[in-house]
Amino acid sequence: MERSVILTINHKDYELTVEPNETLLEVLRDRLGLTGTKAGCNTGDCGACTVLMDEKPVNSCLVLAVRAQGCTICTVEGLAEGEDLHRIQAAFLDKGAVQCGFCTPGMLMTAKALLSENPHPSKDEIKEALSGNLCRCTGYVKIIEAIESVTDNEKTR
Amino acid sequence: MILPKFRYYEPRTIIEACQIMAELKDRARPLAGGTDLLVNMKKGIVSPESVVSLCEIQDLGDIESSGTILRIGACHTISGLAASDVLRQRFRALSTSSGSLGSPLIRNLATAGGNIVSARPAADLPPSLMAYGASVILKSASGERILPLHDFFLGPGQTVMEADEILSEILVPNPPPGSGAAYIKLGNRRSLEIAVVNVVSFIALDDRAETIRKSRIVLGAVAPVPLRAVFAEQLLKGEKPGDLLFHRAAEAAASECMPIDDFRGSARYRRAMVEVLVERALKTALKRAENWPGEE
Numbered sequence: 192m193e194r195s196v197i198l199t200i201n202h203k204d205y206e207l208t209v210e211p212n213e214t215l216l217e218v219l220r221d222r223l224g225l226t227g228t229k230a231g232c233n234t235g236d237c238g239a240c241t242v243l244m245d246e247k248p249v250n251s252c253l254v255l256a257v258r259a260q261g262c263t264i265c266t267v268e269g270l271a272e273g274e275d276l277h278r279i280q281a282a283f284l285d286k287g288a289v290q291c292g293f294c295t296p297g298m299l300m301t302a303k304a305l306l307s308e309n310p311h312p313s314k315d316e317i318k319e320a321l322s323g324n325l326c327r328c329t330g331y332v333k334i335i336e337a338i339e340s341v342t343d344n345e346k347t348r
Numbered sequence: 349m350i351l352p353k354f355r356y357y358e359p360r361t362i363i364e365a366c367q368i369m370a371e372l373k374d375r376a377r378p379l380a381g382g383t384d385l386l387v388n389m390k391k392g393i394v395s396p397e398s399v400v401s402l403c404e405i406q407d408l409g410d411i412e413s414s415g416t417i418l419r420i421g422a423c424h425t426i427s428g429l430a431a432s433d434v435l436r437q438r439f440r441a442l443s444t445s446s447g448s449l450g451s452p453l454i455r456n457l458a459t460a461g462g463n464i465v466s467a468r469p470a471a472d473l474p475p476s477l478m479a480y481g482a483s484v485i486l487k488s489a490s491g492e493r494i495l496p497l498h499d500f501f502l503g504p505g506q507t508v509m510e511a512d513e514i515l516s517e518i519l520v521p522n523p524p525p526g527s528g529a530a531y532i533k534l535g536n537r538r539s540l541e542i543a544v545v546n547v548v549s550f551i552a553l554d555d556r557a558e559t560i561r562k563s564r565i566v567l568g569a570v571a572p573v574p575l576r577a578v579f580a581e582q583l584l585k586g587e588k589p590g591d592l593l594f595h596r597a598a599e600a601a602a603s604e605c606m607p608i609d610d611f612r613g614s615a616r617y618r619r620a621m622v623e624v625l626v627e628r629a630l631k632t633a634l635k636r637a638e639n640w641p642g643e644e
Contacts, residue, residue, distance in 0.1 A: 192355055211356030211399070214386075233349040234387045236540060238453055247427070247456045253382050254457070257356060258403055301453070322539030323451025 196260040200225070201269030209256045216240045216251040219266060227267035227296050238324030241297035242266045248304040267296035270303065279303055279341055288337035290328035297324045302338045314339065349390040355398040361405060362487055362516055368400050370489035374511040376400050380423050381457040383450065384466045408516060420518040422461025430455060438522060440636060441529035441548050445476040448533045451540045461515045464497070467507050470543040470569035474501070476531050477520060478574055479550040479564045485517040494519070501573035527552035528636025530629040534621055543569045544613040545621045549629035551589070553637050560584045565597070565626055570605035570618050577601035580626065589634050598627035
């Protein structure tokens with residue numbers, strides 16, 4: 192029972208046919224080659240697959256692709272503009288907030304959603320926002336520092 | 349982990365959804381946030397032939413507060429509940445329990461109705477909803493019924509719902525003036541945690557704020573269903589609130605729960621924690637009742 196859907200991802204429309212049992216994560220990675228979004232636990236526990244759906248961070252492994260139609264999807268590939276890193280990415284680089292890097296795309300997307308809603312979060316608010324994104328290298332301190340260092344000088348894109 | 353194949357239905361109205369369920373019955377499962385159903389399907393725990401998405405039914409996502417009642421659409425997200433000013437001001441225990449469910453990412457998908465129909469004994473919302481005296485509306489092609497949440501659960505994953513019924517709405521009466529409630533969740537972690545024990549204490553004082561007119565104490569993760577501690581409630585009724593009374597009520601609650609040993613905690617530990625947490629929640633609930641309607 193295939194369905195044709197139009198998915199709006201990083202401001203671009205993709206027209207494709209999907210099976211109802213395909214998750215948004217699978218479509219992003221396997222069909223569209225957007226492999227920045229990582230597949231971790233596949234059960235909503237680790238946050239490696241975090242994308243923004245209508246500006247809210249969600250586990251894309253728990254979203255059916257058919258359901259994502261009509262929503263605005265933003266993945267880690269949509270952060271940088273060409274060679275210009277998004278300021279959150281630049282902050283992660285600057286603070287050394289990346290170890291193995293597997294959790295990084297999810298961390299970045301959650302951070303983006305947090306900063307759009309709350310441009311000056313406290314340390315506790317950052318920790319709370321990140322509590323669904325696990326870092327197996329346990330590099331949380333640098334990640335939190337990186338998000339803290341992003342100031343409100345420029346607007347969140 | 350790949351989802352098994354299924355037929356997918358996307359009704360636009362609750363009537364249409366009920367008709368589909370009437371036809372397919374237990375061969376179909378309604379899908380809301382998917383944080384429970386899709387995980388269980390990936391793990392092969394359930395494998396419905398059909399999935400009926402409720403996400404496209406507009407009214408189910410609504411929340412509406414009137415002078416007497418709060419109506420929560422079954423598909424309203426948990427993050428919506430956690431961010432609600434109405435909940436923070438008038439339904440503090442429900443607000444706290446919403447904010448402690450899963451993780452922020454899960455809360456953006458998970459729904460109020462889903463947390464009820466999955467009927468997990470350690471679920472976050474049911475104890476709070478029961479403490480406020482909530483009811484649920486169950487709809488089917490042949491009509492609807494309204495049921496107190498107290499009578500809804502039968503056991504782990506088991507409810508009184510028929511295969512063709514859909515939980516469409518949750519009704520929570522506004523708590524009376526001079527009342528307060530508190531939710532406490534005990535877990536090993538602060539996020540993505542399933543409660544070892546969770547408790548809610550609700551107290552309504554009389555008009556002169558001297559005695560307890562009504563109380564509800566609900567315990568989670570210590571019985572096959574969220575459990576009203578009725579003996580503890582009886583002890584409190586008509587009495588003057590105080591530390592000794594609260595201690596006796598907490599002891600009663602501990603004696604009426606039926607916890608089991610599992611990897612999250614032993615039965616003995618859970619029972620001991622019920623006593624500690626009920627007493628603590630009662631003290632907070634009293635403070636809130638005395639400060640009604642203001643913030644703590």
